[in-house]
Amino acid sequence: MKIALIAHDGKKADLVHFLSGFKDELLQKDISLVATGTTGSHIEKAGFKVNKLLSGPLGGDAQIAAMAAQKELDLVIFFRDPLDKHPHEPDVQMLMRICDVHNIPLATNPAAANMIFKHVISLRH
Numbered sequence: 718m719k720i721a722l723i724a725h726d727g728k729k730a731d732l733v734h735f736l737s738g739f740k741d742e743l744l745q746k747d748i749s750l751v752a753t754g755t756t757g758s759h760i761e762k763a764g765f766k767v768n769k770l771l772s773g774p775l776g777g778d779a780q781i782a783a784m785a786a787q788k789e790l791d792l793v794i795f796f797r798d799p800l801d802k803h804p805h806e807p808d809v810q811m812l813m814r815i816c817d818v819h820n821i822p823l824a825t826n827p828a829a830a831n832m833i834f835k836h837v838i839s840l841r842h
């Protein structure tokens with residue numbers, strides 16, 4: 718299972734905190750993580766193995782969208798900061814649109830991500 722992870726700056730700590738709650742599950746060999754650049758660095762520091770792409774404003778969201786369009790992703794977790802402005806907002810919208818076009822599960826906040834993770838874990842047992 719391949720999971721893409723993205724968080725805006727104001728939500729990076731929330732994402733790391735969220736992932737840390739599922740560390741055992743996420744360290745399983747058949748789970749691979751991919752992330753936008755800066756998000757990936759934070760995740761790596763927390764002890765996860767993650768494939769880091771470009772930073773979001775430099776095209777990282779677009780790279781993840783391309784992977785989603787090619788059906789390479791099973792899940793996208795994107796903790797967006799709705800209270801901040803982002804120069805690459807068109808890329809953010811494009812990524813969410815591509816997830817909807819290809820019916821890729823997309824969680825944009827911890828409550829949704831938590832439900833999806835618990836569901837995935839229950840299916841694996």
Ligand SMILES: O=C(CO)COP(=O)(O)O
Nearest residue numbers: 753754755756772773774
């Ligand atoms: O900007 C982002 C998502 O739109 C995230 O990019 P970084 O992980 O490089 O900060």
